[in-house]
Structure formats: C-alpha cells, structure tokens
Amino acid sequence: MTDDELIWRIAGGSGDGIDSTSQNFAKALMRTGLDVFTHRHYPSRIRGGHTFVEVRAAGHPVKSRGDGYNFLLALGDSFARNPQDEAYYGNEEAKPLTENLDDLREGGVIVYDTGLLDEGDVDDLEERAAEEGWHVYPLDLRGLAREHGSEVMRNTAGVGATAALLGMDTGVFEELMDERMSGDVLATNVEILEMAHEEVSGMEHTHALQLPEGTHEDAADSPVLLSGSNAVAYGALDAGCRFIAGYPMTPWTDVFTIMSQNLPEMGGISEQVEDEIAAASLAIGASHAGVKAMSGSSGGGFALMSEPLGMAEMTETPIVLVEAMRAGPSTGMPTKPEQADLEHVLYTSQGDSNRVVFAPGTVREAYEQTRAAFEMAYEYHLPAIVVIDQKLSGEVAVIPDEFFDREPDPGLGAVLTEAELDEAAHHASGVFDRYRHDPESGVSPRSIPGQAGGRFLASGNEHTPQGHIAEDPDNRVAQMDRRARKLASVRAELDGRETSHQTPYGPEDAEYGILTWGSQQGTAEEAVDRLNDDGHSVKALGVSDLMPYPSAEVAAFLESVEECLVVEMNATAQFRGLTGKELGQYGEHLSSLLKYNGDPFEPAEVVEGFESIVGDADADGDASGESTRIVPAVGD
Amino acid sequence: MTDDELIWRIAGGSGDGIDSTSQNFAKALMRTGLDVFTHRHYPSRIRGGHTFVEVRAAGHPVKSRGDGYNFLLALGDSFARNPQDEAYYGNEEAKPLTENLDDLREGGVIVYDTGLLDEGDVDDLEERAAEEGWHVYPLDLRGLAREHGSEVMRNTAGVGATAALLGMDTGVFEELMDERMSGDVLATNVEILEMAHEEVSGMEHTHALQLPEGTHEDAADSPVLLSGSNAVAYGALDAGCRFIAGYPMTPWTDVFTIMSQNLPEMGGISEQVEDEIAAASLAIGASHAGVKAMSGSSGGGFALMSEPLGMAEMTETPIVLVEAMRAGPSTGMPTKPEQADLEHVLYTSQGDSNRVVFAPGTVREAYEQTRAAFEMAYEYHLPAIVVIDQKLSGEVAVIPDEFFDREPDPGLGAVLTEAELDEAAHHASGVFDRYRHDPESGVSPRSIPGQAGGRFLASGNEHTPQGHIAEDPDNRVAQMDRRARKLASVRAELDGRETSHQTPYGPEDAEYGILTWGSQQGTAEEAVDRLNDDGHSVKALGVSDLMPYPSAEVAAFLESVEECLVVEMNATAQFRGLTGKELGQYGEHLSSLLKYNGDPFEPAEVVEGFESIVGDADADGDASGESTRIVPAVGD
Amino acid sequence: MSQSTNVFGAIGDAQEREEGIDREEFTPGIEPQATWCPGCGDFGVLKALKGAMPEVGRTPEEVLLVTGIGCSGKLSSYFDSYGFHSIHGRALPVARAAKLANPGLEVIAAGGDGDGYGIGGNHFTHTARENHDMTYIVFNNEIFGLTKGQTSPTSPKGHESKTQPHGSAKDPVRPLSMALSAGASYVARTAAVNPQQATEILAEAIEHDGFAHVDFLTQCPTWNKDAKQYVPYTDVQQSEEYDFDVHDRREAARMMHETEDALYEGTVLTGRYFVEEGRRSYGAEKAATGEAPETPLAERYFDPDYEWERSYDLLDRHR
Amino acid sequence: MSQSTNVFGAIGDAQEREEGIDREEFTPGIEPQATWCPGCGDFGVLKALKGAMPEVGRTPEEVLLVTGIGCSGKLSSYFDSYGFHSIHGRALPVARAAKLANPGLEVIAAGGDGDGYGIGGNHFTHTARENHDMTYIVFNNEIFGLTKGQTSPTSPKGHESKTQPHGSAKDPVRPLSMALSAGASYVARTAAVNPQQATEILAEAIEHDGFAHVDFLTQCPTWNKDAKQYVPYTDVQQSEEYDFDVHDRREAARMMHETEDALYEGTVLTGRYFVEEGRRSYGAEKAATGEAPETPLAERYFDPDYEWERSYDLLDRHR
Numbered sequence A, B: 001m002t003d004d005e006l007i008w009r010i011a012g013g014s015g016d017g018i019d020s021t022s023q024n025f026a027k028a029l030m031r032t033g034l035d036v037f038t039h040r041h042y043p044s045r046i047r048g049g050h051t052f053v054e055v056r057a058a059g060h061p062v063k064s065r066g067d068g069y070n071f072l073l074a075l076g077d078s079f080a081r082n083p084q085d086e087a088y089y090g091n092e093e094a095k096p097l098t099e100n101l102d103d104l105r106e107g108g109v110i111v112y113d114t115g116l117l118d119e120g121d122v123d124d125l126e127e128r129a130a131e132e133g134w135h136v137y138p139l140d141l142r143g144l145a146r147e148h149g150s151e152v153m154r155n156t157a158g159v160g161a162t163a164a165l166l167g168m169d170t171g172v173f174e175e176l177m178d179e180r181m182s183g184d185v186l187a188t189n190v191e192i193l194e195m196a197h198e199e200v201s202g203m204e205h206t207h208a209l210q211l212p213e214g215t216h217e218d219a220a221d222s223p224v225l226l227s228g229s230n231a232v233a234y235g236a237l238d239a240g241c242r243f244i245a246g247y248p249m250t251p252w253t254d255v256f257t258i259m260s261q262n263l264p265e266m267g268g269i270s271e272q273v274e275d276e277i278a279a280a281s282l283a284i285g286a287s288h289a290g291v292k293a294m295s296g297s298s299g300g301g302f303a304l305m306s307e308p309l310g311m312a313e314m315t316e317t318p319i320v321l322v323e324a325m326r327a328g329p330s331t332g333m334p335t336k337p338e339q340a341d342l343e344h345v346l347y348t349s350q351g352d353s354n355r356v357v358f359a360p361g362t363v364r365e366a367y368e369q370t371r372a373a374f375e376m377a378y379e380y381h382l383p384a385i386v387v388i389d390q391k392l393s394g395e396v397a398v399i400p401d402e403f404f405d406r407e408p409d410p411g412l413g414a415v416l417t418e419a420e421l422d423e424a425a426h427h428a429s430g431v432f433d434r435y436r437h438d439p440e441s442g443v444s445p446r447s448i449p450g451q452a453g454g455r456f457l458a459s460g461n462e463h464t465p466q467g468h469i470a471e472d473p474d475n476r477v478a479q480m481d482r483r484a485r486k487l488a489s490v491r492a493e494l495d496g497r498e499t500s501h502q503t504p505y506g507p508e509d510a511e512y513g514i515l516t517w518g519s520q521q522g523t524a525e526e527a528v529d530r531l532n533d534d535g536h537s538v539k540a541l542g543v544s545d546l547m548p549y550p551s552a553e554v555a556a557f558l559e560s561v562e563e564c565l566v567v568e569m570n571a572t573a574q575f576r577g578l579t580g581k582e583l584g585q586y587g588e589h590l591s592s593l594l595k596y597n598g599d600p601f602e603p604a605e606v607v608e609g610f611e612s613i614v615g616d617a618d619a620d621g622d623a624s625g626e627s628t629r630i631v632p633a634v635g636d
Numbered sequence C, D: 001m002s003q004s005t006n007v008f009g010a011i012g013d014a015q016e017r018e019e020g021i022d023r024e025e026f027t028p029g030i031e032p033q034a035t036w037c038p039g040c041g042d043f044g045v046l047k048a049l050k051g052a053m054p055e056v057g058r059t060p061e062e063v064l065l066v067t068g069i070g071c072s073g074k075l076s077s078y079f080d081s082y083g084f085h086s087i088h089g090r091a092l093p094v095a096r097a098a099k100l101a102n103p104g105l106e107v108i109a110a111g112g113d114g115d116g117y118g119i120g121g122n123h124f125t126h127t128a129r130e131n132h133d134m135t136y137i138v139f140n141n142e143i144f145g146l147t148k149g150q151t152s153p154t155s156p157k158g159h160e161s162k163t164q165p166h167g168s169a170k171d172p173v174r175p176l177s178m179a180l181s182a183g184a185s186y187v188a189r190t191a192a193v194n195p196q197q198a199t200e201i202l203a204e205a206i207e208h209d210g211f212a213h214v215d216f217l218t219q220c221p222t223w224n225k226d227a228k229q230y231v232p233y234t235d236v237q238q239s240e241e242y243d244f245d246v247h248d249r250r251e252a253a254r255m256m257h258e259t260e261d262a263l264y265e266g267t268v269l270t271g272r273y274f275v276e277e278g279r280r281s282y283g284a285e286k287a288a289t290g291e292a293p294e295t296p297l298a299e300r301y302f303d304p305d306y307e308w309e310r311s312y313d314l315l316d317r318h319r
C-alpha cells in the first residue's frame, strides 16, 4: 500500500494490443532494475470487451498483484459494441474508464485517450477525482498516433505519456522497439513515442508518483522476464521432453504453443490432435515407445483425459500432464482464474489414484516443479501432473538468467539398456518381467519396444509380472501394493531433498498461520509481511506437493501455530478438505478464506480475512470482504 | 458360522449356465420360506474360466455372503482351456474342484460331476476330506444328463442331487421349471431332475447338513427375489424415468439392459449410443426437453461422463447417473467388485462439485435411493448419482412384494406450467428468468422448451439470470452461492425426513463403532451381531449419503463411540478420508479396514479386523487378515 | 386441438398465426449486438437463420437451438429462441435427445469446424447415420477462432499457425464426403458471403425430414481468411459448368470431392450436394420398430390423466 | 551399422537373419491357448497375423501391437511381441504416437467394431486422414462380444439384442466407405473364414506405407453369426463378376458401397478395395515440413553424445 511502488494499469479492448504493450512496458521497467509482476484481466472474446493488465514494479520484491493500483492508462476499445436500449452490457465504449475507477488508489494518476473516450460518459469523473485526489490527464493519443503514423500506434503514444509522467526518459523503450521492429514501423513508433513524451513532459504535472527507485537483486544482472506458462515449458524442455500432444484450451494453450514453437528446432515433435482423449493417449504412446512426453489441458479438456490418465497409472507409463485451471464448473469463465480443480485432478479416473501432483506457487517454482514432475514420472513410472491456473499461467516475473543455466536431463529415467535386459528377470517363456512384484521401491524394471529381450504386454487390466491379464487375488494385492509403494517412495525422495517444494515464509515462531497452495503463495506472503508489520505474529506455508501429500511438513506447520487460515480460490475449501482428509485432525484450527468471483486475491483481502478470524480485537466472526467468503473452523 | 444356514456354491465354467441355475435355486429356496442372499464370482471371459455363485439361505435374515460355505456342487467347465506346459493358468479343467476347496467349511458337502472332473487332478482330495470332515459324493451328472436328455442338462441333475442330499423334495423345482419351460425340454429336465434325486436319495448319506428350517418374515408372503441392478431399474421406472441412454459396460450393463427391456412397453425410450460422452449428453438433452432421464456406466465409461456431468451442474439440468463400480484403476478387473470410485464420483469434472451422490447399501435401498435420486435431481435441478458396485449389482435378496406397491412419481419436479410462466419473472426483453439469483432454496424456476413464455438459454458458461454468458464478479458469486444453496437444501430436506438413508445397527449405547458405506452394510451388520455375541460392545452405521455429506448423523455416531473402524473395499481409505475432510476431526479415532483383492469382505474378516484394532486383549497393531489391510488411526 | 397445444403452447403456434412470422422475432432484446469481430462470417449465419424462420413457419419458442463451444457456439446467444449452449463438440448428442423427447420441437444444432469435425467428429458421423430429424450447421472458418487461430481439421495442408509453425502436415477433412458416407440424408454447403443462397439452404435443411448437414463457410478475418477470399463463389446448381443429380449418391460423391479440393485451390463451390427423400428419420424408424412412443414423451409429465406404469406389475418374473 | 541397432537391437534384426522368420516365434510361451470361445473368428485373425509376419520380415521384438478393449482386444495377449492393451476405443492414438516416436517399430493396431467404429470412430477417421504409417485391423463381428452381445455399429438394421429388444432402428456404419472418405490410403476387407486371403491382405497392409485399414469379418458364434454365415465368400479380385480398379477412388467407392450393402443381404464380398500409392505417410510429411526429426526420437535418450538443447539458449527473447 506504499507508494514506493508503481502499479500501472493499461486498459482497453481485447484485440487492441493491450497485452503486448504491457509486456514491453514490464520489460522496460525490468531493464531499469526494478522487480516486476503482472496481473491480467480479459474476457472470453476475441475483439472488444473490457481488458486490462497491471504492471507492478518496485525496488523491493513484488510477488503478487497489489491492492488496487496507482496509474491508469485508459485507451479506447476499438471493438466496443454499440449499445442499444436493452443492452445488458451497458456502454462498452466507456468501460476503459468506468470499469477501472473503483480500484484506483487515492492520489492516483489517470491518463485517458480523448480520441476514443468521452469524459461525459463517466458519471462525475471530476467530482470523484477531486474526492480521491486523482490527477487526470486527458490526452488525444489517437489523434497523435493517427497524425504521425496510424491509429494502432496510440498504445505507443500512451507509453510515451506514461514515461513522461513518471519522470522516465524514452531510451529504454526505444531500445526495446529497436529490438523488435525495423524500417518505417520502427521510425514512426519512435517518433510517436517521443512526441507524446515531449508533449506530456511539457504539461503541468500535479501528481507526486514517480518511477520507484532502487534496484532489486533479481533485476540487477542479466534478468529475464517470464510467465508461468513459459517457465512450465522451459522446465519441460530442460527435463528432456521432446514430444507434446495437445488440443487448444485457455489457459493451457500458452504452454502448448510455447512448446510447439520450440520443439521443431530441437528435433522434437508437437502434435495438435482431434481431442484431449487423443492428446493424452498420444503422450502415453510416445512415452511407451521411449520418449519423454507430455500433454495437458484445462477444465473440460482435462476432464476428457480422465480415462487415459488411469491407463497411464495402470500400465505405469510415465507422462506429465499440465492442468491449467480456470473458473468452472463446465465452460465456466474461460479466461478467469480459479483453484477449483484440485479434487478433480487428484481423483478423476476410476480406482485408487496413483499419481504425482504438484502445484507450483511462483514462476520459478513452475520451472523447478515441471522438471521435478518429469523426474518423478520417469523414475517412478507414473503420471505426474503440474497444476497451474490462469493467474500463474499469464503472470510474469523477473528471474536472473543464471537460474536457467543448468544441465538438461538427458535420460529416460528408470529404463534398462539391452545389456541390462539381458541380465534381468524373464518369465520362462522369454517374456520380460516388466511388472515384477518385489521391488522395495515399487519401481519395477522397464524396457522399451524395439529393445532385444524386453518384450512384455502393457495392459490397463490388472496383470501378472509379464503384463498378462490376471484376476488372481494375490497377484492383485501384490501389484496394488507395489504401485502404492511407488508413491511412498516419491514422498520419501521429496522429503529427503535439500529444498522442499513447500515454501515457508515469515517468522518461524509465529503464533498464527496462513496455509495456501499453488498460485496464491506470493499474495499470502505479502499479507504475512503486512500483518507482521501491523503487530500480528503470522507465518505462511505455501504447499505445492498435493499428491503424495507432504503430511510431515504440513503437520509440523500446523502443530507450531495456534490457528490457521487456509486461503484458496474456490468455493468449497478443497485444500482445507484435503488437509483434513490427509491429517485427520486439526479441524478445529483451520478456517478458510475463499474467493471465487473470477479475480485473484489482493493481499489486503487476505489481511482482512485474517483479521476477521484470528487474533484481532475488532474481529467479527462473520466479516469478510465483499468478494471473499469465510468458512469458520469446525466447532468454532 | 452356524449350520442353521445353507451356503450352496455351484461352480463351473463361464457360459455353462451357472448363473441361471443358481438364480432358480435361490428362487426355490425363497419359495420354501427362507431368506436368501447370493454372491457371484466370475471372470472377464465369455466361455470357460472359473466361476461360481453362492446361494446362502436361512430361516433368519441373511444379508451378506457368509464365511466360506458348506455345500459345493462342482460341475465341469466345458470351455476349459487345454493346459500346455507353460500355461500360467494351470489346469482349468480341474478348477471347479481345486479352486473351491479352500473356502469349504469343516464338515461340508461336496458333489462333483465325475463326467467332467477327475479326482486325480486334485491333490490329496481324499486326505483333505478326511481332515476337514467333508462328505464327498462323486456323481456322473453329465452321464445321466446325456443319457436322458442332453449334456447341458447336467445342471438340472446337480440340482436334483442337491435336493436329495438336503432332504428336499423336487416339487418346488418342478414348479419353477414348469413356469419357464415347456414341451420336450420341460419333460426331459423334469425327468433328469427326478432321476438324480432318486438316485442320490437312495445312496448312503454321511453328512448332517439339511435344508435350514424356519420361515423368514420377508419370505413368508408373496416374496420376490431381486438383484441390486433390478432394484435400481425399478426405482427409476417408478420415479417416472422414461428415457435412458447408455453404452454397455460391466456391471452397469445390467441396469441398462433391464431398463431397455422394459421401456418400450411403457412408451419410453432407450438409446444405445456411440460412447459414454454421448450417453450422458443425450440424458441431458432429453431432460432439458422435459423427460425424466438417466444414464450411467462403470469405471472408464463414467470417467468419460466427467465433462457432461459438469455441464448438467452448470446448466442445472436434472439427470440421474448410475455408477456401477468395479475394480480399477483403468480396465482393472472388470467383473470384480471394489469401492474405489468414491472420490472419482464425488469430484470428477472441473470446478466445485454440485451434485447429489447416494450409495445404497442393500437391494431395498437401491430401489429407495434411486427414487430419491430422481426426486432430488428434478426438485433441485442437479445431477444425482447412484453408486453401486459389482457386488450389490448382482446379488439378490428377498423382498415382500408389498414393498413395491406404491405410487409412481408422475411429475417432472420443479417446473412451471405455462400458466405459472405467465406470472413468473421475465427480463424486459421477454426472456424468462430461468436462473434468478434470489430463491432462498437455491432452486430457481424452470421452463421446458416449447412452453410459451419460457424461452431462456441454458449455458455451461457462467450466466446471468436469463442464461446469457457473463463474467461479472457479482453475478458470479450470486450464481455460485445459489447453486451451493441447493445442496444445503437437499441436506436439510434429507435430514428432515422420517427415514434417513443412513442405517444404524446394533446397540445404541455401544462402546465401539463400525462405519461403512454402500454395499458393505450387510456384512458389517453381520459382523456387529457376532462381535456383540462374543462380548464386544459394537454398533454400525451404514452411510449412503455421500454428497451432501450427512455430517450431523455421522458426527453424532462418532461422538457416541470410543473408537471406530471404517470398513471399505479400496486401498486408499477413501471414505475415511471423506469423513476426515467433512468433519475435520476424529482422525485419532478412525482406523481403516481395507480390502482390494477383488473379493468382497466376509463377515469374519470384519470381525477379525475389529478385534485386531480395538477392544481385544489379543490385539496386535499390525495384524490383519491375509487379504485385508489395516490402516491405524492418526497418532495411534 | 392436439394435446400438445395444451402443454407446449408454443408448438404449432405459428400455424394459427395469421400475420406470419417476422424474422425480427428472433432478434433478442438483450445482446442486440454480437461479440463477433467486425467482418466475421458468423454474422452471416445468424442472418440467414433468422431469414429462414419465416419460411419454415416456426416461432421462437418452438425452436431449440443447441450450440457447441467456439465463436460459432455463441450463435445461441444472439438468436432468440430456446437455446442450449453446451460443451465443446457435444451439441449433437444433446440436440438429438431433445428431438426424441419432444418431436414437436424444431431442433437445430450448430458449432464450429473444430467443434463438429474435430472433437465432435464421432457424434457427427453417428448422428448422420442414424438420420435424426434435425439440422446441423457447421461454421466452417477453417480455423479455431475462439482459442485464437490454431489449425483446425479443415485448415489446408501447409497452413501455418502458432501450433504448427512450419505448416500443417495433415490433409484437411472432407466434411461433405464424410457426411455422405456416414449417412446424412441432406448435405449442402453455403457461405456467409452468399446470404440469399444461405437463407434458402437453411430453410430447406430445416424442412428436410432427416439429418440435414450444412457446411457453412464463414470467413474469420481475424485469424484466417476474410470475406474476399470466399468471393467469387459458384453455386453448383446455377452454374453451367457443373452438372450432377443431387439425388444420385455417386454423382453427389464425385461433386463433393471436387468441391472439397477446389476450396483449397481458391474456387468456392456451394449449393446442394445430396438430397435423399423418402428415407425415414430416426424418430419415425424407432417408432416403427416399437421402441418409441407415438405421442411426444415430454407431454406425459404434464398429463394428469396418464396412467403411469408401475414396477409392481413387473414382479411376476421375480416370484 | 545404423545407430538404431545399438539401442534397439531388435529393429532391423530380421534383415540380418539368415534362417528367415518362423510364424511360431509369435506364439507366446505363456497363454498357449486363447480364452476366445470355440469357433470364434478371432482365432482367424491371430493366425493370419502370425502368418503375415514371416512375409513382411519382422521379428517379435520390433513389432508393437496396440489393442483396444473387447474380445478382439485380447489379440495382444496371444501374439507374442511388444504389446499394449489399451482402453476401449483408444488404440489408434496410442499406436500412432508410438510410430512417431520410433518409426523403426512396426506398429499394428487392432480392436473390435464397437471399439473402432463406435467409441473410437473419431480416432479412426482422423488417423486415416493423417495417413499414419501403420496397420489397423478391425475385428468386425457385427456385435459387442465381450459385453455379451449388444448391438454394435455394424449390426444390421433390425438386429435384436438385449438392449434393442424390438430390433435396431439404425443403419449400420459403412466402414470401408468411411475409411475412404476419411483418407485411408489402403482399404481392404477380409474374413476369418478365408485364411489364405487374410494372411496376404495383412502382409500387404503391413507393408503399405501409410494408413492401412483392414475390416476383418470375424464370426461370433456365441452372440451373433457363426462361420457358416460368412461362407461362401467372394474375393472381388478373383471374381469375374466384379471389375473395378483399386487405384481409382470412384470405382473403389462404388465397390465399397455395394460390398457393405451385400453383407446384410447375405453376400460376403472381400478383397482389396483401395490402394493409393505414392502418397507420403504422415511421418514423412511431417518431417518434410520440418516438424519432425530425421532420426528416431526414441534413440536420443540412449545416445550419450547427443547435445541436448537448453532453455538457457532461448532466453534472449525474455531480456
């Protein structure tokens, strides 16, 4: 809530280049040495409709959207619908202004394009600005762009104006333009940028907000700017994944697209197929034949993978699936984030689940845990699922490039070579004992079709050590127990590692806890900072391992606090439920803070939620933010 | 474990008519006034392969398979494979004898067909018989059948022999034959039956076992014999269901077949379609157009319904789905029972679940709860799922016919007539407010296509009261909350009813509890009887409502006992987990007894499991039966 | 007065109207302007469909329009009738059951080329073979529109997209040929740039008693071709160059093959390709075998006099 | 010596063999006798497939046989090679990816008529249009065998079963016609009662460079027809009565249509129906566009010298 940070919101219509302009703006800020974090909001529509991106930047770490924002660049929506009397969508043309005012902080800056937006369409803009101390700069960005180039360049003009108002010069923007444009386009854009900058620099400035100072360590030296989807894709590539099969679906499409664009150059294969059942089945087929393979989807597409997922479990074929969650049920709100697929991902497909599920909390974790997912899948012969959401998928963060300077993983995990196969156990008939009962770790030896001496049958039916269909009860129990042992081994391996996927934050001896999973981690951490600053004693644990569940770590955390607030973006408190299921106790100590309106939490909502539940004099059991809901602990 | 009961096992090969012979035998025993219960065991194979059916009968209630059995009729397997050296399936020809000996009780009776079975193929039959006090009657049933009719009639000969050995006369069997055969076939069968009876009656009988005496109240007057699948289908028909769409899959096929055979005569429609995605979608389409509709499947077929299930939730289209579980994961063991799809059924499909799930515990409950499922679906506009398993699906029980003497449900649930529509709220545009936010119960008014004044859009996207796609956060919250209120209303309605779906059993003030769900109910009840007879103080609760969860009832039960054993047929203790999730406490009091080898529990296994965990001096934390597994309580 | 008019008052309503039907009855009071991009061919489908309604004599509330997911799937948002905006690829199974449940409804299904020929391809061929009495409009824009321009099953070989940066290696599906060999009894192709023909073809398709498949070329200027690329178009019925009998399966097959190839060579052929008359629709066929009731099933629940069958009467077999 | 022989020693093994391949190499040591019913046509497929292997010169461990679920799906239990017994309807997507991953494998997919034309129908048509280099054998017994005799997509109209007590109201699918319009480059029908032809056709199909579809008539005496009902059969290539060019799409289409109709009138026609030569298989096509590697992807993981690409080298675009 400090103003040593900039939260710049660029608003307009879908299809108006808001996203790419914001990406470049974020990059520019990164190059000035700031930490950067973005938050996207867009409709399920191709052209037109209210969309914005927030770029938050500061000299200290930023790891969440902020509470509101402090700089609005309102561009027009060139594809706004013409309202008619009964239009329930109201005046779309004015939305780049009207829809954004509620979240603008006191004293904030507004730049709007008078070429497309009419102050008259906004109720009481002047009064509200006076009340809230907003500084309003109406500028004819469209006019300027049209005059000196073309109308679409008004985004450039807006950036120029922004720079002028924040006391930045245009150098870093021109550098960026220079890298991605050339010729006339470049020249015109640079001209427009400079003209806007000059014009606005010459105006009287009433506001105080300037570009934040200081340098953040991650941005100090060779920083790179990456989205969660990008990190998943790069994690997969470095894990040695060279095959992807998919079918587009928001927000999964991002990962699929990045993989598809990189694989051909790396001698890999990307297949866009007829549906998600096929996509998952292809990944299984490719993996079976000896390739590190992945697939993935979102919501309904992942639902279609339910049956192949079980086939991978039963045949013990390693695959990695990405589930990029969006608001459900059903088609729901395709471009809005939610964390309501947790139970679906854990349990879909008949029979007892036998899979690994990771939900990275940050862009870095998205890279790390995708690599870990491949490792687990190929070492333990099971499907590993990386769960992200529309929030993590699209948000970008600054990471020093050394982070990526590591060895790729060239192996296929636990497989035998032909020489090893020669030595391995075979049935008297010559068939390889692919599924022998005895391995302690649960991982039985694996061969690849085409290897001499390795033939076996992979079957989704229960099977003998050679893979043949069998209904014998003893064999059944031996195979079920062995497959279950693999999960225990995964847990033991992860628990034994130096760095856990679970991220603790805040004072170790804190009195209260905040428990969260996946993409809410950064927001919870910001809330922890504020709460401790306000005199509370709170720490957080961001959980990524969902199956096998990190019982020891979570139990230790819960044991160490009085009470705990579980923060998640869904309506039925799924992660609290999972924790209750896995630990079987603590019910009296776990309250839930839920949000499911399609917007991710702001840190302030977590702060308020916490205060309304625990440790605050003002607490009122029922209180919760307007758009959040509290479910008190059992017996509370 | 008493011998005031008969457990007759008829064993042979698939395709040899074992099933229909056993059904008739069960009916005959019912007609003598006994209570009857069956247990089927068969392979996923059309012809040949070890199969048996147990018919348990007594003058007192029988509601589970027993512990072992006491009368074996071993017929040949006419499609047994000829073993060769490396055959891992062993000597299939001998299996009707070899596979069945382990479970035969001391003092039991063996009749085997010397025409197809060779004592020499069985190791030490004579010695084992001597040791166990078995009474062995080798008979050339095939020879007799072949001589007087045809070979396939050897089953009839076996029944005649059985009757003779049990001191029954042939009247009741002849009556049954008379009802379903005629002409030569009837005459020959009757002849064979009588000859076998006469021959065996004339032999020396060394055994004591006779047909149990007494009359069970359900069998006293106009009893009928029905399987769980039959009860589901009849419940659906009486609920007014007149449309089914399906795709065959074991064991779901039973329900689908019974419906398909009855619907045409009732002016209804059955559609066998291209796959399960289509099946569920057709049920939704038919229901949307104003018909009570159902679909269903097992395992992988149900997995394919995941996405349409979410569509039903979001569009609030009432449908009933049946999930007939079998052993998973994946194709698993298609003809074996398991209860491992619980979490899959509760949570599959993206987004927060909004469905009703019932798991009837008995054949009667299968009827009742299927009717209830239709009621809930159509009154509350949501999908309701009836979960059965291969065990309940195929087992038969005796029910007095008055049980079915009730009114069918002729309505379509909560729908408006055109007159009511005229009065109902509409948007200014004339579109009907199908999804208005305000109903207290969550149930908004519903119209049917073709009704004047009712037009609206059903959408799987989040939507306005008129059904139009909307991403507005306030509307989102209002719709999510309203849909959640429907589930709360269902819970309130069920809690308010006179008879709960949860079935308590045993002394109310017992010290210990056994908690189970679905088809294990009868077995748990038998175990409770024995444990109390043995001096323990135990009661059971059989839970059927899985969503919305009957928290008050289960919590009250758990509060009232010291410790509780949760008995279920899966490997990951899914129902214990659900209870932990829903109640958030009690983790320290809930131990699990699990079985997942493809065979349902015997009562003795529950008794042993209980004794090894709680209240027994001999208890040893680790002990469990050979084919069961114990998971101790948290912190134990 | 048939019973249906008691319960489903909208059905048959049109026949009693004197003034006829106005296409504007199908323009919603809400959502007056669609969210499709400027120049999108989807507007053409909407317009043609509205235009066909007066011709077929159906009022909004006796029509059930079932759509899939895609830009195309939004058709049901902008066409004011009973609507069902289902999930990706599943419009047909929802629609055909609604028709079986209440044959009085005019059932129309619609979706995109990805929706109908990609993920929903199996329902397409099976619904065609069963010959359900309904109309299926496929918005063929040779692209995935709503998910931002990926290759679709009708994209030409070599088509470059974000997911096929070097160009698709797949031959496109042949929607007309597939419909024909699957068993559709009416198959046509029209185009958004051809509003007159489109309206006529839709009216014919709706009136056809059986499964009518209309492959509707809809330009997607945002990710793929714009309207210009579908002009000039040729109506195979009008043109001298093409001569075939739409009632002859073999001639139809040949003409379809040629039409499918031509599209990728820049020649846009449209028109009726196959019309099979006299074949019973699935509903009629099913009723004839004795597996479907004579009166609409949906009416039963509103009929206070209906004597409901009871399982009690089935118990004899269990005694 | 190619690199592949280092890693996948079984591949190419046959070529180095002097003694040739014995069909009995494909008879498993375990499961010597299948669980199919006596008289089942599935035995015929097994026999023909074993018989084809010596002709195509492949040894057990260079073959990957992917099957679906059904009686037919058990083929992989009784044919000794690498096997994948997948789930119902999904053999093709598993199989085609395995081929892309390791083109050195001989990939064969197999399943039932329900598996392939019912639930798996969409994969069938899409795999055909993509022309993957593999063989797809559909055991067409006009029935669901394993689930005990329900109507299948190839059951004749009027077929009575437990789920259609009054007889099916659906026209059966036309598997050959569908394969052709979907884009298969080799289409044949053979029958279990015709072992010589079956073996030859399977060998041809396996050797065909592209998607080869073999509709294999397999009697199911338990639930449907027995072998007698498939006799006499006619080989359309042998018979004087039929004259068409398997390389001509139109003639093939006509002959297929006739063959499909004839089956339900009791005339069993078999043979090759369509052979398209020279069309690139999908793998080749994809490699040509630059979207697939030249050497088998699967070898890479066993190659200690391969220089793995790193995301670190992609970072420039993110700076």
Ligand SMILES: Cc1ncc(C[n+]2csc(CCOP(=O)(O)OP(=O)(O)O)c2C)c(N)n1
Pocket (backbone or CB within 6 Å): A247, A248, A249, A250, A276, A300, A301, A304, A331, C069, C070, C071, C072, C073, C087, C088, C111, C112, C113, C114, C115, C116, C139, C141, C143, C144, C145, C146, C147, C152
């Ligand atoms: C099961 C599933 N998979 C993927 C998606 C994402 N998705 C939405 S529309 C669409 C394809 C759109 O293409 P098309 O069907 O041709 O329709 P158009 O937008 O071009 O009209 C996809 C892949 C989805 N909604 N559901």
Ligand SMILES: Cc1ncc(C[n+]2csc(CCOP(=O)(O)OP(=O)(O)O)c2C)c(N)n1
Pocket (backbone or CB within 6 Å): B247, B248, B249, B250, B276, B300, B301, B304, B331, D069, D070, D071, D072, D073, D087, D088, D111, D112, D113, D114, D115, D116, D139, D141, D143, D144, D145, D146, D147, D152
């Ligand atoms: C998703 C799914 N649905 C249904 C089944 C049940 N099932 C197993 S085999 C089969 C059909 C068998 O018919 P077909 O494919 O013709 O094979 P056949 O047994 O005749 O060889 C079905 C419906 C299944 N295993 N999975």
Ligand code: SF4
Pocket (backbone or CB within 6 Å): A046, A047, C035, C036, C037, C039, C040, C041, C042, C071, C072, C141, C145, C146, C219, C220, C221, C222, C223
């Ligand atoms: S993306 Fe294409 S298909 Fe979708 S609305 Fe825009 S122009 Fe039309």
Ligand code: SF4
Pocket (backbone or CB within 6 Å): B046, B047, D035, D036, D037, D039, D040, D041, D042, D071, D072, D141, D145, D146, D219, D220, D221, D222, D223
């Ligand atoms: S049921 Fe039919 S298809 Fe299956 S094994 Fe028996 S004869 Fe063959």
Ligand SMILES: [Mg+2]
Pocket (backbone or CB within 6 Å): C070, C112, C113, C114, C139, C140, C141, C142, C143, C144, C145, C152
């Ligand atoms: Mg499209």
Ligand SMILES: [Mg+2]
Pocket (backbone or CB within 6 Å): D070, D112, D113, D114, D139, D140, D141, D142, D143, D144, D145, D152
């Ligand atoms: Mg079949």
